[in-house]
Amino acid sequence: MSGHSKWHNIQVRKGKQDKMRANVFTKMARLITIAARAGGGDPDANFALRLAIEKARAANTPKDNIERAIKRGTGELADSAALEEILYEGFAPGGAAVLVEAVTDNKTRTVSDLKHIFANHGGALAGPGNVQWQFERQGVVRLGLDEKSKIKDQRSDFELKLIEAGADDLVESEYGLEILCPVDKLQSILGVIKSLQLQPDDSGIEWVAKEAIKVEPALALQVEKLVEALDANDDVKAVYTNANF
16 A cells, blocks of 8 residues: 655644644634534534544643534534635645635635735635646545554554555555545544554545645745645635645
8 A cells, every 4th residue: 555645744834833822723613613513512423523622632722612612513602603614726836736625704804815825925716626626535544653663563454454444545654654545434444543542643534636746846845835824824724735845
């Protein structure tokens, strides 16, 4: 099993994201609210909510913030905002494709902000359908190096269990293991991971580039800065690109 790992792109931005703690808490709360609104406030019965809560805890989001976000989603709090999920498409410098998942209570503000960010970094916001076809929706589970080391003596059995659970690909990199699967198999894959007492660094449903493109060093820095600027926006849930830098 092999493929392209996006962990380099993720690790490049992680340190800067960690410094924006209040920004991260806002994003996590919105994810929880959206998930609770769609499937109810019980994480045992709402897989999307359980994933959102796990992400929030991994980001050290305070328990009170998580509980308030759930209540906003279920309508228990009067200040519940009319949040909406929107997918925006664009091009980075050099033509690399960019997908931006946003959660917003003001589409006019969000699209204006994103247009400004793209323009300031040599890119451009595009219309629906311009780049989405270059990505596919997949479940993703990432195991860090410490967790990877725990299965070295049972690697074949581990891979077999993942394949039986529906995994499409297992990507090994300097950061660990990245498991890709169809969206409807993510819960089964996580079941295998947890049955082996492994703790994922990250898991969720993402837009995965069908084919990564190599970006020249001069352009790579510009693409990286664009992605960082998009990530820093409060309305942005996640940013994906097919650029490999």
